[in-house]
Amino acid sequence: MKKLILTIIAVGALYERPARSQTASTALEKVEIQAIHVQGNVHMLVGAGGNITVQAGIEGLLLVDTQYEQLAPKIVAAIRRLSDKPLFWIINTALDADHVSGNDALPKLANAGIRQNVRIIAHENVLNRMAAAPRGAEPIVPDKLWPNDEYYLPQKDFSFNGEAVVVYHMPAAHTDGDSIVFFRSSNVLSVGDIFTPGRYPVIDLQNGGTVQGLITALNRILQITVPLKYQEGGTYVIPGHGRICDEADVVEYRDMVTIIRDRVQDLIKKGMTLEQVKAARPTRDYDPEYGGPNDAFLEAVYRSLSIKK
Numbered sequence: 001m002k003k004l005i006l007t008i009i010a011v012g013a014l015y016e017r018p019a020r021s022q023t024a025s026t027a028l029e030k031v032e033i034q035a036i037h038v039q040g041n042v043h044m045l046v047g048a049g050g051n052i053t054v055q056a057g058i059e060g061l062l063l064v065d066t067q068y069e070q071l072a073p074k075i076v077a078a079i080r081r082l083s084d085k086p087l088f089w090i091i092n093t094a095l096d097a098d099h100v101s102g103n104d105a106l107p108k109l110a111n112a113g114i115r116q117n118v119r120i121i122a123h124e125n126v127l128n129r130m131a132a133a134p135r136g137a138e139p140i141v142p143d144k145l146w147p148n149d150e151y152y153l154p155q156k157d158f159s160f161n162g163e164a165v166v167v168y169h170m171p172a173a174h175t176d177g178d179s180i181v182f183f184r185s186s187n188v189l190s191v192g193d194i195f196t197p198g199r200y201p202v203i204d205l206q207n208g209g210t211v212q213g214l215i216t217a218l219n220r221i222l223q224i225t226v227p228l229k230y231q232e233g234g235t236y237v238i239p240g241h242g243r244i245c246d247e248a249d250v251v252e253y254r255d256m257v258t259i260i261r262d263r264v265q266d267l268i269k270k271g272m273t274l275e276q277v278k279a280a281r282p283t284r285d286y287d288p289e290y291g292g293p294n295d296a297f298l299e300a301v302y303r304s305l306s307i308k309k
């Protein structure tokens with residue numbers, strides 16, 4: 001029970017931040033949405049929060065993640081420059097507020113004036129955590145943002161716009177409800193916060209993330225990606241945040257997380273406390289590339305490895 005309450009506080013904090021903070025909503029007013037063609041049917045929208053993936057074709061539109069509610073008018077304007085078709089599908093890569101907060105506003109705006117239901121796909125752990133409510137209280141995430149097409153098997157697949165779309169569950173990585181989405185003929189993989197080039201990963205222990213699961217997920221991504229030539233190009237990878245990448249970028253990131261995991265494991269074996277591990281700076285040589293020392297990441301690795309199995 002104590003664990004459940006901790007989880008609720010952790011997720012609740014994520015959702016309250018943008019609404020409560022005056023500066024956050026003023027900052028969102030200034031955000032411009034940039035659309036970048038990735039490959040084939042797939043585009044990436046960059047604004048604030050997680051990257052949005054757009055698959056557009058003769059049938060309609062599919063989105064991976066939805067950023068913030070306040071950005072919905074600008075996001076729909078950017079989508080309308082790519083296609084005038086209805087929105088059919090949304091897939092959420094995890095439960096984070098900056099990836100799902102447009103789940104209600106985007107379908108309403110995109111399909112204004114037409115009758116078209118939007119299916120919102122996510123792993124069932126996303127729904128379970130969003131719907132968790134302390135006894136007698138409201139669920140921490142309002143039900144209008146919940147997925148309505150959750151899956152529980154290791155993968156879910158369907159065809160849309162003449163293309164195979166494969167959603168894979170990545171257990172216990174960034175959270176326990178992570179999905180990655182492969183657009184097979186476009187040869188583009190959208191992976192959410194499992195992979196964030198230029199910044200250390202968020203391993204959200206309260207929501208079921210683990211460092212080992214994150215490394216396993218990065219290795220799964222590497223099984224799906226196929227480079228074109230000299231380890232470059234081929235399958236493109238849309239990260240949760242940051243630029244469009246390919247397999248070589250994911251290899252570098254996987255190696256970084258694996259090496260830091262091994263270093264922290266060694267320090268734990270030597271009997272070091274968390275404070276001693278932080279003081280030993282096991283990420284020192286990577287810090288310039290990943291945004292400087294990050295105590296939250298180190299702490300998550302330490303605690304993840306310290307959990308008794």
Ligand SMILES: [Zn+2]
Pocket residue numbers: 049050096098099193240241
């Ligand atoms: Zn994110």
